[in-house]
Amino acid sequence: MALTVDTVADTALRILSDFGLGDLTMRRLARELGVQPSALYWHVADKQSLFVLLAERISAEAEAAARPAETDHSARILTFREVLLRYRESAEIVILAYSVSGAQVLPAGLRELEPGLREQIVAFVLGAVAVEQSRAMLARAPEPTAAQSFRAGLDALLGA
């Protein structure tokens, strides 16, 4: 059956979480889908717009993972961080996608924030995750205090 943009994005996300950004190439993606690389360009304009799709999916997952009981922003942001940490190098992708498309690539909990504060929180979350993921990629031991440090910074930014 014919490829769809959804199967392309699903497969891309799987490569990302299993092998990382270095292995997420258009050629590799095509191979896993059993088509020629050029076939992908009928479904997505280029690699960058594929990244935007991936960022949207990751955000959607963060939204789905947020328990409805979580009424405060703090809990939702912590969930967003955890979902990001599931996908290697997702921070880099979301940075790009956020720059391209703005708040729409963020989970609802972050979209609602007043713009100035949102910008601060986005910088902090993506920066923190980017550093953590970069360390993980290099097979360096993760900072054991990363989660606590994140919480503390988040509280400071939220004025808690």
Place this chain on the structure above:
Amino acid sequence: MALTVDTVADTALRILSDFGLGDLTMRRLARELGVQPSALYWHVADKQSLFVLLAERISAEAEAAARPAETDHSARILTFREVLLRYRESAEIVILAYSVSGAQVLPAGLRELEPGLREQIVAFVLGAVAVEQSRAMLARAPEPTAAQSFRAGLDALLGA
């Protein structure tokens, strides 16, 4: 005269600031230096270790730019942000280098901070600059409020 690791790094930094990360390839770097690409590998182990050198130079520049009168951390961090903004995509490079080498790639003003707070500040600074630089790369208008928003977030983190 023979190449040195310093001329390699200088030229790399010039390519980075003038043309961006996409143009900073080992082949292009070699071309500008008038040597074969393979010659570079006598001076640097690989591209990643070149990035660490670049991050160290950028931090050194931030240190040099900090006026000695600036006794508070806040002013030094603002200077670091400004120096980072001078080099396209420098945030990505410093994220990688900080993950590899830790605090030694940071300007002195940041190195002195107590580790938990330092980690928060680094995440915030690099995340904020990464988003700004990503927007600039896409030729999207910079957020006019970026500097104020950064200041506000920084004050919150520093408990000011």
Place this chain on the structure above:
DNA sequence: ACCTGAACACCGTTCAAGT
């Protein structure tokens, strides 16, 4: 509408061999 085949203009890295 959807995909193939072939091409274009590139990459990072290694390593024998030269000087």
Place this chain on the structure above:
DNA sequence: ACCTGAACACCGTTCAAGT
């Protein structure tokens, strides 16, 4: 010690042509 030359195993993207 420092560099060349040639190769290896890749990239993203375009576009005529096929079905």
